[in-house]
Each structure stands twice: as C-alpha cells, then as structure tokens.
Amino acid sequence: MSLLVLVVDDEPDVEPLFRQQFRKELRSERFVMTFAGSAIEALREIEMAGGASLILILSDINMPGMSGLELLPRAKALRPDVPIIMITAYGDAETRRKALESGAEGLFTKPIDFDLLRSEIELRIGRAA
DSSP: OOOEEEEEOSOTTHHHHHHHHTHHHHHTTSOEEEEESSHHHHHHHHHHHOSTTEEEEEEESOOSSSOHHHHHHHHHHHOTTSOEEEEESOOOHHHHHHHHHTTOSEEEESSOOHHHHHHHHHHHHHHHO
16 A cells, blocks of 8 residues: 655745655655645645545645645545645644644744654554555
C-alpha cells in the first residue's frame, strides 16, 4: 500500500520545492506526494484517496477562494483520521490559535523547516505501519 501526503498550496513553486526536498523518499517510494493548487481541488483529492493510505495533509492558510482555515473543518469531516498541519507565512499567535481550535495538528511557518517536516512525515509512516 502506498502512503500518501497531500500538499495544498496555490503557489506554483511549492510542488518543485517539495519534490526536490523529498526526492530520495519519493524515488524509494517511501511515500507519495500529491499536490492541490486550491482548497476545492484538495477536497476532491481527499475524496478520491479513499482508504487509509492518506497519512498527512499539509495546507497553506492563505489561498484565494477558500482559505486553508476554511478547508480544515471540511477536510476533517471527510477524513477525521488524517492529521492536518497548516502552513503560513504569518505565524502569529492568533493564526496558531485559530488553526489548532479548528482541528489542525500543528502549524509550520514559511520558510518551512524541512527537517522538522521530514520528522512529522516519518511519525505518520510509523503510525501507518
């Protein structure tokens, strides 16, 4: 079974950045990354993921249309078993509070600490095994 990490961000440079950072893990098929450019696209990806292979959702907060904070409860309703970590350029206390109160498991600020993110993904892989 392939383990899936969904990354939601409207910035076009996010996908190549994540693929570069996790190239070793992706090549060895430790997990798969899927990318959604909007919250609506992310909801479709979550619905299509179906079973337990979806292990983590990473979502930007500031996106046009539906924000990451608006996506959060809808994603949790579809997949309450999948942890969601929010990503923001503005890591202020109010944003953190809103994200955690809405069900996020954590909040990363940009630029992303990829070592910390790698540890989070490894934790999810361990739980899925």
